[in-house]
Amino acid sequence: MSGSEGTFCLVLHSHLPWLAHHGNWPVGEEWLYQSWAHSYLPVVDLLRRFADEGRRDVLTLGVTPVLAAQLDDPYSLRSFHEWLGTWRLRTEHAAGLWRGQDALSALAADEHRTATRALEDFETRWRHGFSPVLRSLVDSDVVELLGGPLAHPFQPLLEPRVRDFALRGGLDDTRLRIGRRPEGIWAPECGYAPGMETGYAEAGVRRFLVDGPSLRGDTSAARTVGSSDVVCFGRDLEVTYRVWSPKAGYPGHANYRDFHTWAHEVGLKPSRVTGKTVEPADKAPYEPALATETLGAHVKDFVDTVVTRLRSLREQHGHESLVVAAYDTELFGHWWHEGPAWLEGILRALPEAGVRVTTLRGALEAGHLGGPVDLPASSWGSGKDWRVWDGEQVADMVADNTALQHRLLAAHERTGLRDPVRDQALREAMLALSSDWAFMVTKDSAADYARRRAQTHTARSDELLALLDTDPARALSRASTLRAESPFGHMDARTL
Template structure:
């Protein structure tokens, strides 16, 4: 150990379900393009700046295969380029519409600058998609990359054969995109069932995340799980919840930009939070200078929180300890406008405060490995159990998904000639099994859209299963139509799902 205050790991989990060709506004492709513009572009630009400085092991970045597929997809790349141009046009329109209001006019000018910067960044660095950019930062050691199963299913509810297929396919997909398999994964929703570590070990997974309560709050070190050599890291909720919790956090401060309030005539967000109970029409205009001052306060507060936590853990355990703070990447920029600037602030300020900032890999290299543990069934959702994905509100979806998996296993192909119809059927089934749909229903967030998506992919699976073996023009045309809409994983081979 170095004699520093201790070790801090920032882990970001980047994920959206498959959205192309499935609606635009308010849920659908717009969700992808907003997250891309306001989270993925600035976060990757932040990583680029650290890479240019020669920094290594700055943060751990999880990227789900289904998100990577969208950020590499030619259709999405073209459509996002159009979206960025439209953003700049909306800002120009706002400048005209708001020319009589100095505060709003300045906001429109700032939006125009941001849109122009994003367009330039996209046109110069993203012309060949996301994976070449990501690969450069993995190869340079600036970040540690976490992978995951293909379409982000809630693994504890999967048949073990489907679970293994989805994880193996996801790791292979990441390897194809960046040239190497990640050693760690972000288990979707941090979902865990006892014994899953054995399957992880079989697929070469060396480490994964769980939520703090799964370790009974003892997140000061990583732990091997059960009798395996697979290591789990737990989110430190005392620190993580300082930023974002089910009830409070920095993004809700009155001076920050309000996520929910739109000026629909220009498609921009002109207001600050102002107050949690203030109606949208009564919210004050957003002022960047006010937000910047608050941001500096929250950077300092977070650094103080991490240092205090590390000191208390050291006093308790008699050794340097570890703090892991983990969040959805989309929080930073998409949900919390000021989030990317906050990230850069803490990643620069923590080392100055004597804290080792590193990746999960770096934390193990620094010796933060405790005794083996047996983990309970858990997740990072409400109650820290499975209720979000296996509760009463989604009982019908759970039943439908269980039946779908059995039908899926029934169409798995034996070794022999590859079958495009079978491959597409398996893709549709995996898209139906995305954890997002149950989450959205349980949380009543675009629940109708989520139910429609799950049902649509299930019905498409059944339709394709019924077309297996047919080579007539109608069947071929239908296959081509569905592949044009939903084909995130060209390498997916249904034969890999067959178990003799």
């Protein structure tokens, strides 16, 4: 659709670290299953309905290889199926426990309907994992798919060989799952170091995301990076932060369902936000009608914000401009209960307001390409620099990761036949290098779990390489055991 006001691109970044076999509650597999049920199922359902309507180029969807691996993993599929069944049982228990309490009884009934639909959707459409579902959306051009490095490492802190291995491995993994290699990536944490575009070009990456300050706030067009043909798109923070910022955004409204308050006797969330300083026990009951009314106002506010921004940019530049808003997929449904309905609302309302809604690829086809730019070292984290991943709080983790990479490179200088022990040692190292662990420590979000995960995978990698020299038979047995709990079975250490 041609837009008289300008062009809008919605980018969703879908990512969780590898959680299967690594704890359950409060972090671990429960995190995966909640995100799956409350974000991935409804967002895919929305995209499928757009496909049935003949809509194309609806949004740009980033799916990290490590998340795709979990959503295809037989163990995760079985466990999630059981989780969905338990969710429905919990709603039935809640219905009995809350009988006679109007608001809570209605909530239990609505939650039961939602759980039943999710279970039916999973059993009929997701039986063979996520990849067939995703491939249908990509092949029908409903979404443009972004890939990324294998286990979501913070790329600027990687040794060049390790960085190249992780990126090419991630792109190859996506090709195995959906039949084609993505042309674009969501660089983990939008992390960038000058010169990385050269590696991108060599790996076949043609476009990637950076945060708005990397382009000094001028995100009205994509730009080629340095002397390369690789294109970067910048997140428009004026628009993006309208929804979710470090301090505010729609999901914190008093009428929306509160993420943090649980009725632990049934495992459901019965309250609305009510107020940021209100204690959980004092929060008001969730009222869907109030949330729906607020949602309508927030859809309108966002559409008005986009139109106003595009008009301002056209006045400034003298032509139609581009707005890119980018978020974690898990915001919609998992963190913000009403998020999927909000997504549908804006994706239907923006075209009616004269805005061209398309993908990053579609934005380039529409001509939104400016001149070259030299990007600074940057990320989308606090300070828009690297402090979240290499700051004082995680200095020991950075040192451990650097040493791990050096040991890996030294151990894999030797060539020869493929070795399952070396392959598994490399898988463990990739999991240890995930950017999630430093993020969780810096933000003090399950920091103990994050440190333990990084240390566990590092120790396993070192253990396997040590056993390879001292006890090859035991090394093979240990590698086989760990392989059953790991992603990326195709990983070949010789390619490092």
